[in-house]
Amino acid sequence: MRAAQSGDRAAYERLLREISPLIRALVRRHCSNRADIEEMVQDTLLTVHRVRHTYDPSRPFCPWLAAIAWRRSIDALRRRIRVSKHETREDGAYETFSDAAANSDLEGVRSAEEVQDLLQLLPPRQREALQALKLKEMTLAEASLASGQSVAALKVNTHRALKALRALIEGRKR
Amino acid sequence: MAAMQTDRVIESLAAQLQPVRRLRSPLLRALLWLAVVGLVGGVLIAREVGLGIFMQRMAMPRVAVENLATALTAVTAIIAAFELSVPGHSPRWAVLPVLPFLSWVLASGLGCLRNGLSLHGADGFAGDSPHCFAFIAGASVPLAAGLFWMLRRARPIAPLPVAVLGTLGVAASAAFMLQFFHPFDVTLIDLTLHLSAVALVMLIGTAWRRPLLAAH
Numbered sequence: 001m002r003a004a005q006s007g008d009r010a011a012y013e014r015l016l017r018e019i020s021p022l023i024r025a026l027v028r029r030h031c032s033n034r035a036d037i038e039e040m041v042q043d044t045l046l047t048v049h050r051v052r053h054t055y056d057p058s059r060p061f062c063p064w065l066a067a068i069a070w071r072r073s074i075d076a077l078r079r080r081i082r083v084s085k086h087e088t089r090e091d092g093a094y095e096t097f098s099d100a101a102a103n104s105d106l107e108g109v110r111s112a113e114e115v116q117d118l119l120q121l122l123p124p125r126q127r128e129a130l131q132a133l134k135l136k137e138m139t140l141a142e143a144s145l146a147s148g149q150s151v152a153a154l155k156v157n158t159h160r161a162l163k164a165l166r167a168l169i170e171g172r173k174r
Numbered sequence: 175m176a177a178m179q180t181d182r183v184i185e186s187l188a189a190q191l192q193p194v195r196r197l198r199s200p201l202l203r204a205l206l207w208l209a210v211v212g213l214v215g216g217v218l219i220a221r222e223v224g225l226g227i228f229m230q231r232m233a234m235p236r237v238a239v240e241n242l243a244t245a246l247t248a249v250t251a252i253i254a255a256f257e258l259s260v261p262g263h264s265p266r267w268a269v270l271p272v273l274p275f276l277s278w279v280l281a282s283g284l285g286c287l288r289n290g291l292s293l294h295g296a297d298g299f300a301g302d303s304p305h306c307f308a309f310i311a312g313a314s315v316p317l318a319a320g321l322f323w324m325l326r327r328a329r330p331i332a333p334l335p336v337a338v339l340g341t342l343g344v345a346a347s348a349a350f351m352l353q354f355f356h357p358f359d360v361t362l363i364d365l366t367l368h369l370s371a372v373a374l375v376m377l378i379g380t381a382w383r384r385p386l387l388a389a390h
C-alpha cells in the first residue's frame with residue numbers, strides 16, 4: 001500500500017488482487033448471496049481506492065482494510081433492507097442494451113432537449129447515476145469513482161431514476 | 175461473471191492510480207484545529223472583554239470544574255472525531271468525551287440547584303440566556319466550517335459518529351468561549367438554553383453530514 005500511495009500501479013494491482021479473497025471472506029460473514037458478495041467486494045475495493053491516502057504505513061494494514069469491508073457490508077445490508085421494504089429488485093433496469101429498440105423506456109420522448117428537461121426534474125443523485133450509466137455509458141466502477149456513489153447506490157438510483165422518468169413521461173402523455 | 179467484473183474493477187482502479195499525499199495523524203490534525211481555534215478565539219476575547227470575568231468566576235470551585243469540563247468536552251470530542259474519521263481506528267474513541275460531557279452537565283446542574291431551580295435569570299425571565307443561545311449557535315458556524323473542511327479530507331466511511339462528535343466538540347468550544355462573556359451564574363433556563371444550542375448545532379451538523387463530509 002505504501003508503494004501504491006506513491007503511484008506504483010503494478011504494486012497496487014497486485015495488492016488489490018491479493019486482498020480480494022480476504023475481503024470476500026470478510027463480507028461473507030454478513031451475506032451469503034454470491035452476487036451480493038461480489039458487489040460488496042467491488043464496493044470495498046472502490047472505497048479502498050478512494051481513501052487510500054488515509055492509510056498510515058506505521059500501523060497494521062489489516063484492521064484498516066477490515067474496517068472498510070465491514071462498513072461497506074453494513075451499508076449494503078442496510079440499503080438492501082430499506083429498498084426491499086419499498087421496491088422490487090429489477091436487475092435489468094440498469095442495463096443498457098445494444099439494440100436501441102430494447103431501450104423503449106424513453107420512446108415517448110421526442111427530443112434530446114425533452115430528455116434534458118426531464119432529467120432536471122430528478123433528484124441530483126438519481127440524475128447523476130442515470131447520466132453516468134446510461135448517457136455517458138460508464139461502467140459501474142467508473143461511475144462510482146466519478147460520482148462518489150457506491151455500486152449498490154448507483155444501481156438503486158438508476159432504478160429509481162428510470163421509474164421516475166417513466167412516471168414523468170406518462171404524465172406528459174396524458 | 176461477478177468475479178470477472180471484480181477483475182475489471184481492479185484493472186480499472188490500477189490503471190487510473192495517481193500518487194496521493196498521505197493524511198497526517200488524526201491527533202496532529204485535531205491539535206492543529208484546536209490550536210487555531212484557541213489562538214483566534216484568544217485574540218478576539220482579549221480584544222473584546224479580556225480575562226476579567228473569566229478569572230473572577232474561576233475562583234469559584236464549581237464554576238472552575240464546569241469550565242474545565244466544558245473545555246475537556248471540546249478537546250476530547252474533537253480528537254475523537256478526527257480519530258474516527260480514519261478507517262481502522264478503535265470505535266472506543268467515541269466514549270472519550272462522555273465523562274467530560276457528563277461532568278459539564280452535572281456541574282452546571284449543581285449551579286441550577288444552588289440557585290433554587292429558578293426559571294428567572296438576573297434580568298427577568300430568561301434574562302440574557304437568549305444571547306447565550308445565539309452566541310453558542312452563531313460561534314459554532316465558523317468553527318464547524320473549519321472543522322468539516324479538515325475532516326472531509328479523510329473522506330470518512332462512517333460519517334455519523336464523526337459528525338456527532340465533531341459538532342459536540344464545536345458546540346462545547348463555543349460554550350467554553352461564552353464563559354469569557356458570562357458574568358452571572360447559570361440558572362435552569364440558562365442551562366436549558368445552553369444545552370438546546372448544543373443540541374441544535376449537533377442536530378444540524380449531523381443532518382447535513384453527507385454534504386458537509388463529502389469528498390472535495
